[in-house]
Amino acid sequence: MSYYCPVCNGLETAEWSCPLCGKTAEDFGRFNDYLGPYSPYRPIEDLSLTNGFADVANHCCVHVFHCEHCSHSFYAFLPERPAGT
Ligand SMILES: [Zn+2]
Numbered sequence: 001m002s003y004y005c006p007v008c009n010g011l012e013t014a015e016w017s018c019p020l021c022g023k024t025a026e027d028f029g030r031f032n033d034y035l036g037p038y039s040p041y042r043p044i045e046d047l048s049l050t051n052g053f054a055d056v057a058n059h060c061c062v063h064v065f066h067c068e069h070c071s072h073s074f075y076a077f078l079p080e081r082p083a084g085t
């Protein structure tokens with residue numbers, strides 16, 4: 001069974017509270033996409049397995065969030081959905 005991230009697919013908008021100030025942080029996109037420019041020779045699948053989060057195994061999509069209120073950047077694990085449900 002395959003899983004997809006509803007946020008990456010445009011079905012939902014991610015809203016996450018900043019752990020430092022509690023205000024709504026902005027979604028900067030997938031962690032793997034964020035890594036992209038710095039790892040041009042590695043395929044997405046490889047990054048998913050080796051970025052330290054094991055997001056593929058846990059069916060989570062790791063997103064990077066940035067809080068413009070206090071300039072804090074952090075990661076959030078967004079639950080992926082099984083395809084076809
Ligand atoms: Zn995602």
Ligand SMILES: [Zn+2]
Pocket residue numbers: 018019020021022023067068069070071072
């Ligand atoms: Zn903040």
